[in-house]
Amino acid sequence: MTDAILSLRGISKHFGGVKALTDVSLELERGKVVALVGDNGAGKSTLVKVMSGVHRPDSGKYIFEEREIQVSDPAAIADMGVQTVYQDLALCNNLDAVQNLFLGREMTGPWWTGFRLNRAEAERKARDVLKRLRLDSISLRRNVGAMSGGQRQNIAIARSILWEPKVVLLDEPTAALSHSAAEQVGALVRELASHGLAVLVISHDIHHFVLENTDRIEVLRLGRNAASFNSKEVTGEQVVNAMVGGNEAVNMAG
């Protein structure tokens, strides 16, 4: 447990009458990929939004690097070293990969140049980062609108780690991807963990993506912790069973 970098203890969150999360606990460790799975509406996205500071939990503890954090706003959480990639990616299709990677954090010259963009420096840095992540097949100067879904997803992930966070949260990175594109993303996720990051990834693709690319699987059901598995020692059926609950699920899956 000493490796835990981010822990949630007994988190609850409700929206009006809807109990989205009840007494949920979760740990993320350095160098480990944790999958967060569950049926639609189980509370996965809500949990990620609590971790990224979008939602303030009603109760429970948020512990980062052994200190309790008062969740205030997303920017503070991001500065702390927790980056989130949402499903919509938030990329600008009319800009190239370099521009998207540095969007809002451009390197610029002095004021008398009108804060002239330091494009060359940005491109060099982007190239190095993509190389380190084994993403050198991505064209730096191409508009991301012209890229494949997998490449776009990977650019969004690469952007999140550009400023060296300690934790990366990915909400359904493979939802809209083909099998081979999802494999690219899986490779990147493992690569991030190998650099010592703690990674949380939400996915519905249990049989391929989750079992092949994660270390641990946390199951949410109806806003509660339902089960926790070691990815190497579990079958897809067992995970699905825990997601839906009860034996009828086994029949449905089987």
Place this chain on the structure above:
Amino acid sequence: MTVSDIKKQNITATAQPKRGLSERLGSELRFVPVAVGLLALFLFFSTQSDVFLTSRNLNNLLVQSTVTGIIALGLVFVLLVGEIDLSVAATSGVASVLMAQLVVEAGIPIPLAVAAGVLCGMVIGAISGRWITLIGVPSFVVTLGVGLLLNGVQLMLLPRTGRYNLLNTGVEKIAATNISGIWAWILVIGAIAVFALLRLSTLRARQRAELDASFTWGVILPVALVGVVLVGILLFLENLHGLPMPLIIFVGLLGVMTYVASETRFGLSLYAIGNNAEAARRAGIKVDRIKITAFAIAGGMAAFGGILAASRLLGVSVSSGGGIGGGALLLESIAAAVIGGVSLFGGRGMVVGALFGALIIATVSNGLNLMGVANEARLVVTGLLLVLAVSIDRGIERLAERS
């Protein structure tokens, strides 16, 4: 996926993919189709009229395009963030009347009166922009209303005669001045030198960062192109009176604004917002502030265009700023930006588009005039050109998407 798979993938795919022509046409070569169109129009009219290619006529044509061009130039900034400003023509009218009133009634020095006019335009733009971002109402409705409001203000500012005469006030000299001889050369060579220095510094930065950098493509060719065009214009107009001041101002503004839009953080934010405002906001860009600035730029440019028009026409009147509703001035300014490849949906287009669009509109009007074609036919042709330009633009975009 196993480690060996990753390695394999890594080895087979390290080469940076080349960007195709259609993709380049969609971005940095975006101006090429319009430029080709403009060239075609020039060729066509030169075969139709002996007068067309004379210095005197080209001088007229260039000066004709400056007012529309400057207004379109400001409009580009608003279009880039995915908004529109339908009050630019009215803003130009009010600002020019204000300037005239300050000069004629209050005897205020011309530079101050001009500055006051431009400032007035910027404030109008900023207020519209603030209102649009604050309330979240569509910009075309707000600026339509602001335009009508300004038309009313313009009528109120004008004296009972409905006109301020600017002849012999000194204001007429702004448009009537020509720079010739050694000063014209200094100006042209200075402009080329600044451009060359910017290209060189870009090349140096790329070399320092150990990126691919080509002296031929990055410096020689662009500088040669700009040099040939500028020196060509100078040589052509030299034997007349030299370079007309409106043209110098237009090209100067074009240069500065191109730098702002393509080299600065503010410029990049415009493009980002125009494509995906939510992504820009999440990236930490102050979306509202950038939009308001864009509207202020459009207002300031419109005001300046109006003042230039007042100077050329030796006065301001009810019909300054295109008259009620903005008339042809408003429509041609929007058309110029759109013909120049600036998307009405935001995020796409270049500042030089305003130049090409304004030149195309002025060329059609000038050329058809020389051919003795009636005014109604001129409108028909300009309208068709607008539709054609947007269609070609859309076609290129489709090609770029497919690749």
